[in-house]
Amino acid sequence: MSNPAIETNENTLDRYDRIRPIRWTGEALELLDQRLLPFTVQYLCCDDSDAVAEAIRSLAVRGAPAIGIAAAWGTVLASNGVDAIDGPSAAVALQPAMQRLDEARPTAVNLRWALNRxxxxxxASGADWRARLLAEAAAIASEDLAANRRMGELGAQLIAPGSGVLTHCNTGSLATAGYGTALGVIRAGVALQRIDKVFAGETRPWMQGSRLTVWELQQDGIDATLIADAAASHLMKQGDVDWVIVGADRICANGDVANKIGTYQLAITARFHGKQVMVVAPSSTVDMDTPSGERIDIEERDPGELLGVSGSRTVAEGVQAWNPVFDVTPAALIDAIVTEKGVVLQPDAAKMRVMFDA
Structure with missing residues (x-):
């Protein structure tokens, strides 16, 4: 039986880009439900903006770029119930729905960026506001895919042939319009024969690495080895990893990066072992209005997520847990930030201004 999430392409590079997690039907938004992977491939049909907001909040759709794309289509869905003569009046009517979308996840800057677009x-629209709103949502999705392809090329150029890489969380097609950010670099690196070994951390507590990343790479025929999160330092000591390649949910004006919890400790151990760290994200993830990571609102989720696995409790009753979803990696621990606009090596505030202030 064919996989409904996979598109078939013949181009060599396209061979590693076959999964599409977000589908617009013209009447509804279909989201590949990432809570069910890897054992069930099923699309969640959202026919109103509140359903999209709930899908974002519940992690049915996740990954900073994908969240922004979903929110853009959620705005289109919200417009179905609006009777307005022009765009400014429609914006007023849509504000409550857009606010609910914005509040679904607080850390990923792409969500607010897409809604602001x-x-x-x-x-800026007149009577044609519906058509322009629809076109803008489609543009956000298509621009993301093009940006991911470009980032893949730029990032792969930094990797010496024969390298091993370690990634964290899921930064691939499932987290974007397609191809991926950090996994896009890995896809390009494999296609260009620069990457020989791929390792993925399991990424507790939602297991995005074990449930999503290795499944996604498997669909594209890329060999990947899963490791426990706690094995990363030992793996680097063994010499099998040259680059840690991760995505980002927010990149600050000074180059600090908020990403999935566990990224910070990977960067620390990479620096200790003489390995390099690459952060890959579209320029929409760069927030020049946030001066440093200290100003980022770190989302905390239900502590209960840490108390079991797949709904089965593994911790004694009465035990407390702390469940921050993200951490902040200081710019000083990052060797390269890759966006579709270019590469910032050893990022700092001055280099970030040169690349992104314009």
Missing amino acids: MRRVLE
Whole structure:
């Protein structure tokens, strides 16, 4: 039986880009439900904006770029119930729905970025506001895919042939419009025969690495070895990893990076072992209005997520848990930030201004 999440392409590079997690039908938004992977491939049908907000909140759709794309389509769905003569009046009517979308996840800057794009289009539109809103959502999705391809090329150029890489969480097609950010670099590196070994951390507590990343790479025929999160330092000591390649949910003006919890400790151990760290994210993830990681609101989720696995409790009753979803990696521990606009090596505030202030 064919996999409904996979597209078949013949191009060599496209061979590693076959999964599409977000589908617009013209009437509804279909989201590949990532809570069910890897054993069930099923799309969640959202026919209103509140369903999209709940899908974002519940992690049915996840990954900073994918969240932004979903929110853009959620705005289109919200417009179905709006009767407005022009874009500015539609923007007023849509504000409650857009606010609910914005509040679904607080850390990923792409969510607000996409909603702001949709809002600006409305404010500049006349009677054609519906068509322009629809076109903008489609543009956000198509631009993301193109940016991911470009980042893959740029990042792969930094990797010496024969390298081993370690990634964390899921930063691939499942987290974007397609191809991926950090996994896009890995896809390009494998296709260009620069990467010989791929390792993925399991990424507790939602297991995005073990449930999603290795499954996604398997679909594309890329061999990957899963490791326990706690094995990363030992793996680097063994000499099998040259680069840690991760995504980002927010990149600050000074180059600090918020990403999935566990990224910070990977960067620390990479520096100790003389390995390099690459952060790969679209420029929409760069937040020049946030001066440093100290100003980032770190999302905390239900502590109960740490108390069991797949719904089965593994911890004694009465035990407390702390469940931050992200951590902040200081710019001083990052060797390269790769966006579709270019590469910032050894990032700092001055280099970030040169690349992104314009």
